[in-house]
Structure formats: C-alpha cells, structure tokens
Amino acid sequence: MRATFLRFGAPQFNAKEINEVVKTLKSGWVTTGPKTHRFEEDFKKYVGAEHALAVNSGTAALHLGLLAAGVGKGDEVIVPAMTFGASANTVVHCGATPVLVDCNRATMNIEPKEIEAAITPRTKAIMPVHMAGRACDMDEIFTIARKHNLKIVQDAAHAVETEYKGKKVGAYGNFACYSFHAIKNLVTAEGGMLIGNDAEAMKRSRALSLHGMSVDAWNRYGTSGYKHYEHIEAGFKYNMMDIQASLGIHQLARIEQNWKKRKKIWHTYMKELQGLPIVLPAPIRAGDRHAYHMFTVLIDTDTTNVTRDQFLNEMAKRNIGTGVHFRALHLHPYYRKTYGYKEGDLPNAEWIGDRTASIPLSPHLTGKDVKDVVDAIRNIFK
Numbered sequence: 001m002r003a004t005f006l007r008f009g010a011p012q013f014n015a016k017e018i019n020e021v022v023k024t025l026k027s028g029w030v031t032t033g034p035k036t037h038r039f040e041e042d043f044k045k046y047v048g049a050e051h052a053l054a055v056n057s058g059t060a061a062l063h064l065g066l067l068a069a070g071v072g073k074g075d076e077v078i079v080p081a082m083t084f085g086a087s088a089n090t091v092v093h094c095g096a097t098p099v100l101v102d103c104n105r106a107t108m109n110i111e112p113k114e115i116e117a118a119i120t121p122r123t124k125a126i127m128p129v130h131m132a133g134r135a136c137d138m139d140e141i142f143t144i145a146r147k148h149n150l151k152i153v154q155d156a157a158h159a160v161e162t163e164y165k166g167k168k169v170g171a172y173g174n175f176a177c178y179s180f181h182a183i184k185n186l187v188t189a190e191g192g193m194l195i196g197n198d199a200e201a202m203k204r205s206r207a208l209s210l211h212g213m214s215v216d217a218w219n220r221y222g223t224s225g226y227k228h229y230e231h232i233e234a235g236f237k238y239n240m241m242d243i244q245a246s247l248g249i250h251q252l253a254r255i256e257q258n259w260k261k262r263k264k265i266w267h268t269y270m271k272e273l274q275g276l277p278i279v280l281p282a283p284i285r286a287g288d289r290h291a292y293h294m295f296t297v298l299i300d301t302d303t304t305n306v307t308r309d310q311f312l313n314e315m316a317k318r319n320i321g322t323g324v325h326f327r328a329l330h331l332h333p334y335y336r337k338t339y340g341y342k343e344g345d346l347p348n349a350e351w352i353g354d355r356t357a358s359i360p361l362s363p364h365l366t367g368k369d370v371k372d373v374v375d376a377i378r379n380i381f382k
C-alpha cells in the first residue's frame with residue numbers, strides 16, 4: 001500500500017505561474033487589470049469564440065450567462081440532473097425554475113429527447129453540461145433550440161479542451177461557462193470565464209460582473225487620470241483578479257501538454273482496469289475530443305457486493321483520494337423540497353449517482369501513482 005495519501009485533483013503550479021503571481025503582487029495592481037485582459041484574449045483565441053469575460057468562479061459565469069440569455073423571473077431552464085448544484089442553483093438566482101431532466105447512462109450527458117419532452121411555453125434556455133469533459137450532442141440540442149426559439153447556455157466547467165465535431169464546444173454559442181476551480185483542468189485557484197458571440201450581451205455582462213458600473217477600476221485609476229463611474233444596473237462582485245489571471249495565462253499556455261499527460265493516464269486506466277466489476281467510460285464519439293477532465297468508473301452493483309460508498313472508503317484506506325461526480329441533483333434536499341422531486345423521477349441520473357466514483361487523473365501523476373490506483377482497485381475486487 002502507498003505510504004502517502006494521493007489527493008484527488010490536487011493542482012500543480014510551475015515556476016512561471018508562481019513567478020507571475022509574485023510579479024503581480026509586487027506590481028501595485030492586483031485586481032482586474034492587464035493580466036485579466038490578456039487571459040481573456042488568450043482564452044478567446046484558444047476556444048475560437050468572439051468575446052470572453054473572466055470572472056471569479058464558474059458559478060459567476062453561469063449566473064451571468066443565464067442573465068445574458070435573458071433568463072428571468074417566471075422562466076424555465078432545462079438542466080440535466082447529472083451535474084453539480086451550481087448549474088441549477090444559478091437558474092434559481094435568476095428568479096427562474098430549473099427543470100431537471102434525465103441523462104444517458106453511457107455518456108452521462110443530457111438526453112436530447114428528454115429536453116424536447118420538458119419544453120413548455122415558459123422555457124427560455126437549455127443548459128447542456130459536458131460531463132467529465134465529454135461533449136454533448138450539440139447538433140441535436142441546437143436543432144431543438146432553434147425549433148423552440150431557445151437560448152443555449154453551456155456549462156463547460158469540465159470542458160476547456162472539449163471539441164464537438166472538430167471545434168471547441170465554446171465556439172458553438174450562445175454562451176459557454178468555464179470553471180477554473182482548484183480541481184479543474186485549468187486552475188486559477190477559483191475562477192471562471194463566460195464566452196459569448198453576442199457583443200451587446202457580453203458588454204452588459206462585463207458591467208454586471210463589477211457592480212453594474214460603467215467604468216472598471218483599471219480604467220478609473222489609469223494613467224490618463226481619474227474617471228467617474230455610474231451604476232447602470234445593480235450588478236454583482238464577480239470580477240477576476242490579476243492574481244488569478246497570472247496563474248491562468250500560464251496554465252492555459254500548457255493546457256495541451258497537460259491534456260496529453262491525462263490522455264495517457266486515461267488509456268492506461270482503460271487497459272489496466274478491464275475485467276473488473278466496474279463500468280469504464282464509454283468510447284468517445286468519432287470527431288470529438290474528450291477533455292479527460294475526470295475518469296469516472298461505475299461500480300457494477302449487479303456483479304459485486306461492494307457498494308460505491310464502500311469502494312470510496314476502501315480506496316481511502318489504501319491512501320487513494322476519490323471523488324463523486326455526482327449524486328443526482330433532483331434528490332438533494334433543496335430540489336426535493338422546492339420542486340417536489342422524488343426517487344424514480346429521473347432513473348438514469350439516479351442509477352449513475354448511486355454507482356459513480358472518480359479516480360485520480362491529474363497530469364502530474366507519476367507512473368507509480370497510476371499503478372497504485374490500479375493496484376488499489378484490483379485489490380478491492382480481488
């Protein structure tokens with residue numbers, strides 16, 4: 001058994017990233033400014049989108065993305081139940097109702113036919129979530145959106161490198177929301193990015209991200225003299241700091257290198273974890289690119305007595321950290337109480353939620369770390 005605990009999703013920062021943060025701290029400007037602007041420009045180019053707004057979390061990006069899509073009081077937004085709470089919570093923050101729908105058992109992504117079935121005259125938007133970094137079927141989702149005149153706000157928290165039919169998912173519009181939280185593929189400690197192709201809506205989002213002010217701080221205190229600002233709207237405090245962007249710029253510069261490392265680990269797991277009572281990730285659709293954000297296995301409770309929770313505990317006993325992405329959202333107390341969801345409503349999300357476990361996939365895992373993970377899993381099922 002390994003001697004030290006292998007932490008799930010621990011980020012790693014190199015000298016360039018650390019030095020950039022130090023330079024920023026010494027520069028006299030630590031909040032939103034030139035580095036945030038550069039990070040936005042670099043990210044926009046990477047994704048192939050028209051506009052980018054850096055914010056302080058993926059949740060902030062989702063909230064602003066929904067508002068930019070025009071979501072407000074009385075509206076409904078279709079969200080998969082197999083996701084993190086922030087996807088639906090932000091719909092609630094807009095005064096709207098999240099309508100949770102079921103997903104596909106193999107891809108864990110939202111099921112297009114369930115979207116169609118959930119549309120009502122109040123539906124305003126659809127929120128596809130690219131689970132673990134696997135692209136949703138964007139053609140089918142856009143066809144539904146166009147037919148019913150709905151906006152698409154993508155939750156791309158897991159999907160910086162994800163491509164659908166050869167293009168980054170964020171390039172597809174209307175809005176895409178990324179997370180740079182500590183365990184993500186690109187880490188700014190906390191952080192996020194809103195991508196969009198509607199210039200006016202993105203301009204409004206920028207103002208909303210900083211109290212709804214007409215002039216941001218960098219331009220207010222700039223070398224050309226102090227500028228007055230006005231509150232055009234009652235906005236939020238969602239702006240990214242240059243300290244965070246200092247990490248982001250260099251993390252983005254090596255994102256492909258990290259992706260290749262995770263891809264290699266992914267294929268090792270696919271090979272070494274065959275023949276166990278676990279379901280491995282489904283094949284990747286031809287023409288798509290998986291972000292390899294999370295390697296999730298499903299404990300095959302039909303063929304083993306080990307439950308998912310026992311598996312998590314057994315992994316911890318063997319000094320291996322794990323995660324659960326996710327337990328079905330509609331069964332969490334807030335969603336049960338507020339919208340009356342109950343067991344059996346969304347069977348595929350529940351089925352995954354009871355069986356899923358994520359194992360370490362960080363790019364800095366050594367060959368020995370990966371072998372320890374494989375050995376631990378084999379040992380549990382021996």
Ligand SMILES: Cc1ncc(COP(=O)(O)O)c(C=O)c1O
Binds near residue numbers: 181
């Ligand atoms: C699917 C999904 N959406 C949204 C978020 C929220 O991102 P953040 O933590 O950056 O606010 C997360 C993760 O944290 C996530 O996994």
